[in-house]
Amino acid sequence: MIIKTYNTAQETAQAVAREIFVAGTAQGALHIAISGGSTPRMLFEMMSQEPLRGQICWEHIHLYWVDERCVAPDDPQSNYHMTYEALLRYGLIPEAQIYRIRGEADPEAEAVRYTELVRSLLPSREGLPVFDVVLLGIGDDGHTSSIFPHQMSLLETSTPYAVAVSPTGQPRVCMTGGTILNARRIALHAVGAGKREVLSSIAHLSEGSEQYPTTYIARHAPEAELFTDQAL
Ligand code: 6PG
Secondary structure (H helix, E strand, O other): OEEEEOOOHHHHHHHHHHHHHHHHHHOOOEEEEEOOOHHHHHHHHHHOOOOHHHHOOHHHEEEEEOEEEOOOOOOOOOHHHHHHHHOHHHOOOOHHHEOOOOOOOOHHHHHHHHHHHHHHHOOEEOOEEOOOEEEEOOOOOOOEOOEOHHHHHHHOOOOOEEEEEOOOOOEEEEEOHHHHHOOOEEEEEOOOHHHHHHHHHHHOOOOOHHHOHHHHHHHHOOOOEEEEOOOO
16 A cells, blocks of 8 residues: 555645645546545535536546435435535536445445446446546545455455445445546545544555455455555
């Protein structure tokens, strides 16, 4: 894993914005899958304001989600809702290029629908869709996407999207390990002292780190980039 360390959470978000969104949209279409949570909220809010707002070629963005909680799109827990409040409400990305996971739908049916949608829009390699970028968060339990330690099998599930269940029992639709690893570029964005220990364990593939789903990604994708404010 390539570790990119910055002084603050703000500087980390700025680096993700510049390297992934500014540079990534300068040459043409960017098919990117984003995660939810509090870390990308800061990123999206920063991108929605100058100077970054004027530096991103918004019309080149095709926006997908890595995962979504199975709740209504206006539910405060929804990853779409967070993204809408932080960024989408400014109307910068063409509506037709925003591919929401329908949290309000039946989870199994939505995992199938979204898998078919992604397959129809993206190139394929070894039977799996190829995103330009998959932007992942990391939980303090080492989960990524909505692949939690109690559901490691989702790392090797063959379908690009599947139904996961969070530790609190909340169903989610999430991208599985094979499709994450199939992306042209994998970026992980995680900040905060509370994550330093888990991030260090994953980044250095320490003994015991195999319990974390993110370690699987780190092991199989040495070129994956971790953007963080923590010295690991
Ligand atoms: C979700 C996210 C999840 C997130 C991590 C980190 O739906 O919860 O996609 O995978 O990336 O939980 O969340 P924070 O950024 O809030 O720490």
